[in-house]
Amino acid sequence: MKTLKIFIAIMAISVGIAKAQFTKAEVQVSGLTCSMCSKATEKSLRTLSFVDDVKPDLNRNVFVITFKKDAAVDFDRLSSKVQSAGFSVNSLKATYNFAGTKLSNNMFEYSGKHFHLVNAGDKDINGPVAITFLDKGFAPVATNKKYAPQKPAAPDGKKVYCVAI
Template structure:
């Protein structure tokens, strides 16, 4: 198992060194926010997300504190943009699940932490870095991904992703 993780780190490093620094084309982002206590809280996040010119629609589920953000085609947003907007509203991300074009997962700054294959046009993945999951979840993930050198470093410009579909 350790050999496989080292191979992933090596491949990810090579991709990072030689790839053009371009972001994924994100189609949709599902953000579960933490710290919300009322509808005014969700309204603050909603307003922040709608300030992005790439956003076409934001749907809010008050029962789960989830914001589904639909984006314009051809955008170059990164997960960091969503984190910044949620934090600007005064809250934190508990989970960030992204639907993006399938070629996204092979581009810098995305680093796979699992080897799930997907041949579809779009791929759904979760960002598993600190600040994109709850503190409790991050502690658990840190133990699971301790052999992935780039995960341990916690560089805010790298996005460790787990393929979901």
């Protein structure tokens, strides 16, 4: 009986502690004209070590990407894979689990990179939240120009992504 109580206590603690991470993303790709273009992009995305699954939506030119659990996601590599297939990322929306994530001046750190939330305000952010990337290479040029001046420098000189929720 004592062992059962200890086991239940450990399970309750481990379920309550969620590791902050990106779980999935929707990548809208521009330049796709046929199913072969889509297949080439899908094949290229599947080669990334942190990608678990890729589901194309040919009607919207979107790829829904599921990331491997506890794998560090590299969005620059993701964009590079789309470009190496001959296309470009038109928009990128990713779901991030904010459980246990600390925001400081509307910034958080993930896998050695900083993310600046341009519209966080006083919102209480917890659990899975969809964020939209606003940087060059992940958003239209007009969007990037609008938000680029708001992006602060990282305190440690590392890359900062400009994102919105």
